[in-house]
Each structure stands twice: as C-alpha cells, then as structure tokens.
Amino acid sequence: MPRPIQAVVHLDALQHNLNIAKASAPNAEVYAVLKANAYGHGIERVYAAFQSADGFAFLDIEEGKRLRALGCKKPLLLLEGIFALADLFACAKHDMSFAIHSRHQVQWLKQFAEIVPDAQFDVFLKMNSGMNRLGFQPHEYAEIWQELHQLNNVRSITHMTHFSDADGERFGLDGIEYQNLIFSQTIQGLEAETSLSNSAAILRHHQSLHSDIVRSGIMLYGSSPDYPSHSIQDWNLQPSMSLRSEIIAIQDIQAGQSVGYGSNFVAEQAMRIGVVACGYADGYQRISQTGTPVLVDGVRTQTIGRVSMDMLTVDLTELSQTNIGSEVVLWGRSTHGTVLPIDEVAAGSGTVGYELMCGITARVPIQVET
Ligand SMILES: *Cc1c(COP(=O)(O)O)cnc(C)c1O
Numbered sequence: 001m002p003r004p005i006q007a008v009v010h011l012d013a014l015q016h017n018l019n020i021a022k023a024s025a026p027n028a029e030v031y032a033v034l035k036a037n038a039y040g041h042g043i044e045r046v047y048a049a050f051q052s053a054d055g056f057a058f059l060d061i062e063e064g065k066r067l068r069a070l071g072c073k074k075p076l077l078l079l080e081g082i083f084a085l086a087d088l089f090a091c092a093k094h095d096m097s098f099a100i101h102s103r104h105q106v107q108w109l110k111q112f113a114e115i116v117p118d119a120q121f122d123v124f125l126k127m128n129s130g131m132n133r134l135g136f137q138p139h140e141y142a143e144i145w146q147e148l149h150q151l152n153n154v155r156s157i158t159h160m161t162h163f164s165d166a167d168g169e170r171f172g173l174d175g176i177e178y179q180n181l182i183f184s185q186t187i188q189g190l191e192a193e194t195s196l197s198n199s200a201a202i203l204r205h206h207q208s209l210h211s212d213i214v215r216s217g218i219m220l221y222g223s224s225p226d227y228p229s230h231s232i233q234d235w236n237l238q239p240s241m242s243l244r245s246e247i248i249a250i251q252d253i254q255a256g257q258s259v260g261y262g263s264n265f266v267a268e269q270a271m272r273i274g275v276v277a278c279g280y281a282d283g284y285q286r287i288s289q290t291g292t293p294v295l296v297d298g299v300r301t302q303t304i305g306r307v308s309m310d311m312l313t314v315d316l317t318e319l320s321q322t323n324i325g326s327e328v329v330l331w332g333r334s335t336h337g338t339v340l341p342i343d344e345v346a347a348g349s350g351t352v353g354y355e356l357m358c359g360i361t362a363r364v365p366i367q368v369e370t
Helices: 011-024 035-039 043-050 061-069 087-094 103-115 138-149 177-186 199-208 342-347 353-358
Strands: 006-010 029-033 055-058 076-078 097-100 121-126 154-160 213-216 241-253 271-276 293-296 299-304 312-315 327-333 366-369
Touching (some): 011 199, 011 366, 061 076, 087 097, 087 103, 087 121, 121 138, 138 154, 293 342, 327 342, 342 353
Parallel strands (some): 006 366, 055 076, 097 121
Antiparallel strands (some): 241 271, 241 327
8 A cells, every 4th residue: 555645636626716716806817827737736637627717827838838738728828928039939839928027028029020920929018016026117117018019929918917915915005005006007008908916816806906817826726815814714715635644653642751853742641642644755844833733534633743754743632533544634625524724734834825735745646536
C-alpha cells in the first residue's frame, strides 16, 4: 500500500464556485484564473469543471498551450504579458492575448510587426493605479494607449488594473476607492472594455465597479479572499481541494510527557495522541502552531507539537472511537460530510489558503472526484 495521504479535487465544488462568481458579476465576462497550475489543482483536472468560464487567465505560455491542447477555444490571457519578443510567435499561433505593462513589451510588438506583418493581437493595457508592481503610471497611460492604437498588429485594447486591497481597507478607506478613481479618471475618453476585479473585488465590490471582464482566482478554489472578515460559508463557496490522510499510530501519554521534535508540546494531563501520515514534505506548513484544526473521522480536533517531515500529531483525547486507519482531513471536505475550510488551517501558520493549495508537493497523489 502507498502511504495513505492523498489530495482530492472536487469538480462539483469548482463548478459551484464558478457559478457563484458568475452570479456575483452577472453583467461581466468571467475569466477563470489558472495560474500556478490552477492553484495547485492541475489545469487538466479542473478544466472540465470550468466549461462555462468565458475565458482563462494564467502566466505561462505553456499553460495556454495545455488549454489549447484540451480543445479550449475561449479567450486566453497572459496576466504578466510576454517575457521576450519570441513569445509573440506562440501568442500568434495559439491566439493568446496578453497584458502590456512596460515599454519594452511595446517595443517587442513593434518589432514583431516587421517580422510577421499579418499577426493580430488583443492586448490588455495594464495601469499601475497604486499597487506599484506592474503597469504604466497614470500620467503616461494615454500616450502608450495612442502608441498601441497606431500599431497594425493590435486588434483591440482592454483597460486593465489590479487592486492591492480589494479584500479590506486601504489607509482606513474602502480598499478599492482610491485605485478605482485613478483608473476611471485615466481612461476617460479612451473608449474600451475594462478588466479590474479579482475574487475579492467580485465578491465585495462588483456593484460599485465597472469591470467588463473579471478575473476570478481564489474564490473558484474554495478559499475566502477576505478571511477572516468572511468565511467560505459566508460567500457560499465550497472547498475544491481536500488533503486527506489517516491515523497510522496512537500513543497514550501521561501528564508531563512531551510529543515530537523539540519537545515543545508537554501534556498537562493524560492524553491520547494520533500520529498522521502527513508532514511538511507533503506541503503541510511546518510552522503551523499547536491548535491548528483538523478533522478526524469528520470530527474537529487539533494538531499537537511540531510538524515533522512525514508526520504530524493530533489530539484524540476526546475521540475514543478513532483508531488506526481513521480518516484525517487536513483541510477540505471529509467523507463524513464535515468541512474544514482551508482558510482556518492557513491561519494556524500565519498564511493564506493560496499558499497551502499551491504547496502540495509532488509526492502527494491527486485524485479527482466528480
Ligand atoms: C492572481 C491574479 C488574479 C486572481 O486573483 P484572486 O485573488 O486569486 O482572485 C487576478 N488578476 C491578476 C492580475 C492576478 O495576478
């Protein structure tokens, strides 16, 4: 038998979550974001569940090729644009649109027009409206817009920006207000479609935004973009990935005895400790603190002591029915129907659901459940 650990991808949940995105942004085209191999789920695994997406967004040309190989005919968008002139051959061949966030990308487009005169591209002009990662400053935006308009190989331009604080506040104000104002002022008179919203903006701000194309990522994968303000239950989202394992050993310990490396957990009373086949080499955060929630046979309990490479330990003191082979859910859905949101587990190590789902390692087999 292989080690009992596995990750399960739930296609019904992915489909459900996409429907929530569509219902939250009813007048927009909803692109499913598939970067980081569909947030760790696997592009080929999730594709069937995203049939009703209006397009797909990702970072790597290879990811786009995989979508085309699956028969995808929908619009594809490279969120960071091209990384070299040569990328434009693949964009032309596979009909991929791309962000333009810098002058050197504009130069490559110009050069490409001389090499392949009949290629046509739909581009997303990226504005740096305040996040200060990618994009043109508002004061140079119109000039670049005009420059792109004069290129024969640019078929359409969509205005694009990205929010830094759609999940909360920014300097005590509503998190999108400042960037949205800059954006709308800058595009005035430059008639085109717009693309602004990520998951947090879709769920929290869609009414107050004009985003013709929304880019939904994390919400599709059953993590709340603004946890702990809202949980997945609040947004009616379902976990799309479950990390499951089993109890492989049980230790009954006395008050004063310690558990695991560093002996940093010491029992205050007699306890029953379960050893789980899951460790940091599977993608479970080593930094997780004692008290991080887990489900054993569908019942909530907590981790105890340090996470090691291949094992972690949980408190079974109150769970006398559990035994070797009992199901352990590190996050997601238990076969008993209970749910442990990935956001609560992420909070136990000071991180976010994104990092946990992207961090499942290669040795964990992934199974798809319809
Ligand atoms: C990752 C990403 C998104 C999706 O963000 P979520 O928070 O996962 O919804 C949208 N737009 C851009 C530019 C991104 O890089």
